[in-house]
Amino acid sequence: MVSQKPRVLVIDDEQVVCDVLYDELSERGYLCTTVLSGDDALDKLSTEDFQVVLLDIRLPGMSGMELLSRIRPEHPNTSIIMITGVCNADTMVEAFRLGALHYVMKPLDLNELSATIRLALETKEDSLERKDYFEELVAKVTALEKNNKYTSGHSQRVVEISVSLAQQLDLPQSDIDKIEIAALVHDIGMIGVSESIPLVQGKLDWRLFQRIVHHCKAGERILAHVVKDNKILSMVRHHHERYDGGGYPDGLCGDAIPLGARILAVAEAYDAMTSQRPHRAAMSSKVAYAEIERCKSSQFDPEVADAFLRINIIPSKRR
Numbered sequence: 001m002v003s004q005k006p007r008v009l010v011i012d013d014e015q016v017v018c019d020v021l022y023d024e025l026s027e028r029g030y031l032c033t034t035v036l037s038g039d040d041a042l043d044k045l046s047t048e049d050f051q052v053v054l055l056d057i058r059l060p061g062m063s064g065m066e067l068l069s070r071i072r073p074e075h076p077n078t079s080i081i082m083i084t085g086v087c088n089a090d091t092m093v094e095a096f097r098l099g100a101l102h103y104v105m106k107p108l109d110l111n112e113l114s115a116t117i118r119l120a121l122e123t124k125e126d127s128l129e130r131k132d133y134f135e136e137l138v139a140k141v142t143a144l145e146k147n148n149k150y151t152s153g154h155s156q157r158v159v160e161i162s163v164s165l166a167q168q169l170d171l172p173q174s175d176i177d178k179i180e181i182a183a184l185v186h187d188i189g190m191i192g193v194s195e196s197i198p199l200v201q202g203k204l205d206w207r208l209f210q211r212i213v214h215h216c217k218a219g220e221r222i223l224a225h226v227v228k229d230n231k232i233l234s235m236v237r238h239h240h241e242r243y244d245g246g247g248y249p250d251g252l253c254g255d256a257i258p259l260g261a262r263i264l265a266v267a268e269a270y271d272a273m274t275s276q277r278p279h280r281a282a283m284s285s286k287v288a289y290a291e292i293e294r295c296k297s298s299q300f301d302p303e304v305a306d307a308f309l310r311i312n313i314i315p316s317k318r319r
Contacts, residue, residue, distance in 0.1 A: 006121055007049065010034040011041045011067070012056040012083065017108075021054065024110050030117070038062030038070075045071060050078055052120050054113075055100075057084040057091065065094065072099035079120035083108070092181060102228055105174040119228055154271055159183040161267035161313055168307045169263075179260045181227075182235035186264055189219025189236070216240055216249045235260040239268060244298045254301075262301040266292060266308050269299070285313070 008030045010021045018034035025032040033048070035041045038059050044050075053071065057064035068080060082095050085106035092103055102116050162183040166176045190212075220237040227233060238252060238261035245253030247265075257265075273288040283291070289309060296302040 005029055005031045006051045006117075007031045007033070008052045008054065008117065009041065009044060009048075009050040010054045011036075011038070011059065011064070012054070013037065013059050014056075017056075017106075021108075021113075025114075025117075028114055038064075038067040041067060042070065045075060045078075050075075052117055053078055053080045054117075055080055055082055057082055057095075065091075065098065068095060068098045068100060081113075081116055081120060092177065096226065105177070116228075154275070155184055155187060157271045158186065158264065158267045161270060162263050164311055164313065165263050165267060165304065165308050166260075168311050169304070171259075175231075175260070178229060178232050179235065179263055182232045182239075182260055183264055183267065185223060186219065186236050186239050186268070187215065188222055189215035189217070213240075213248045231258065231260065234258045235264055237261075239264040241265065242299050243301050247299075257301070259301075259304075262304045266300050266304050270308070270313065 006029075008025055010018055010025075010032060012018050012021070012034070013036050015036065018036065022032045022034050033044060033050070035044055038061060041053075041055075045053075053075075055064050055068060055071075059067065064082065064084075068082070071078065071080060076099075079101045080099065082092070082100050082103035083106065084091070084103060095103060101120050104113050104116055159180055162179050163176060166179050171179075216237050216239065220233050223233055223236060235258055237249065238257055241247035241250065241252045241257045241261060242265075243254060243257070243262070245251050270288050270292065273283045273291060274285060276282045292300060292305050292308060296305040
């Protein structure tokens with residue numbers, strides 16, 4: 001009788017990693033095969049079918065990213081999970097664009113890895129469609145910002161500030177990487193909203209304000225089609241919450257707000273204050289720092305605000 005166990009191909013240049021994953025995944029009910037290089041992986045894939053590929057980004061010779069770009073067109077029904085110890089947002093966005101489903105960080109948490117494999121097996125979406133969709137979303141956000149002189153470059157500056165702040169808080173690199181990705185796409189929910197917002201000179205009317213409030217939920221919903229990490233989705237949803245509970249969309253307060261979202265809140269507020277708007281001039285950094293100091297414990301997490309006040313922010317120049 002033919003076995004129905006899912007087949008997993010592990011591609012990693014460290015023999016000890018291959019051995020550990022072979023033993024652990026075999027015990028968890030998978031048929032596991034391991035190879036040490038991209039060429040060996042392509043040979044295996046040419047003769048055998050695998051439901052899941054675990055692919056290390058750093059490989060000798062052919063890199064993991066190059067191998068990903070070669071596997072995906074030939075094996076569109078195989079879920080590819082990237083493994084890395086040195087990931088950053090730009091790399092992971094490129095991996096998603098090339099068709100990766102997810103990524104996991106070294107040192108590997110075997111329970112997390114097993115859960116990610118189960119998710120990959122349960123996911124019915126075509127990876128190529130997901131890749132195109134994610135690429136389109138990022139491109140749309142970039143285009144929307146470039147078309148508005150008041151928001152041009154906003155997301156990239158929020159990325160830079162958020163990463164600096166997360167490093168100041170001494171967060172694990174895996175958390176910093178997720179914060180970086182969330183910052184890059186935190187305003188994705190403004191697609192279809194910002195295009196309809198005129199360059200208002202005064203206070204927004206209630207109806208238009210509600211549309212802006214809705215962008216947090218919309219962003220989470222849009223990204224859920226391509227991002228399977230709940231921490232990233234939660235940061236996008238909650239980046240406009242206030243520490244005192246007066247924010248949106250859910251009115252969370254204190255530690256109930258994800259830490260990444262509390263970081264994004266400070267980063268975005270600083271960039272907004274120091275950017276020109278139709279109804280006001282840009283604040284100086286000194287004034288913006290004073291405002292963040294003033295709003296500690298009300299709008300902002302005091303620990304996050306204090307960490308922000310200790311660093312010297314020099315984001316990308318506005319164009």
